[in-house]
Amino acid sequence: MIGKRRLDRRDTLKGIAAVSAGAALTASGHVAPGAAAQEAAGTAGGVEPSLYDRLGGIFAIAAVVDRFSDAIIVNPKLNENPALKAWNETEAATRLPGLKFGRTQWVAALAGGPYEYTGLPLEEAHKDLHLTADEFAEVGAEIVRALDYFQVPERERQELVDAYMTAMPQVVTSEA
Numbered sequence: 001m002i003g004k005r006r007l008d009r010r011d012t013l014k015g016i017a018a019v020s021a022g023a024a025l026t027a028s029g030h031v032a033p034g035a036a037a038q039e040a041a042g043t044a045g046g047v048e049p050s051l052y053d054r055l056g057g058i059f060a061i062a063a064v065v066d067r068f069s070d071a072i073i074v075n076p077k078l079n080e081n082p083a084l085k086a087w088n089e090t091e092a093a094t095r096l097p098g099l100k101f102g103r104t105q106w107v108a109a110l111a112g113g114p115y116e117y118t119g120l121p122l123e124e125a126h127k128d129l130h131l132t133a134d135e136f137a138e139v140g141a142e143i144v145r146a147l148d149y150f151q152v153p154e155r156e157r158q159e160l161v162d163a164y165m166t167a168m169p170q171v172v173t174s175e176a
Helices: 035-040 051-055 057-074 082-090 092-110 122-129 133-149 154-165
Strands: none
Touching: 051 057, 051 154, 057 092, 057 133, 082 092, 082 122, 092 154, 133 154
């Protein structure tokens, strides 16, 4: 299935709700992670599956994280930031695999999965990168492109976008 881009629930991500940027990401109207899923829970047939389950679980989330993490490293807009460019050139080769693990754990936890994010606090992890709101949005755009690649449904995408947006105050430390 992977060669056909559309992945089933066990292989990839049928619905990792996106972390959008640009037009899809807005700084207003944040929704707490999983809030939309909680609102929709309790349908006539019982409790709705969590966002984590609707996304396809850990393997599907990891596939999306793998794709967008590789794209971030070569993104020309993000490489305009001297700190990001330096990290990409000197640290990525040895640190990116672990970073992908942490990102997968973070997204899985945001989506209501059976995981707890145990990495560095986001403020600490990003402080030396001096990220702007535009750079945060561009990372979101890469996530959306990965989600589009795996044909993630709009509902799940928007729930994840909302969850991603909650991290903006912790990650953005520089003005444009």
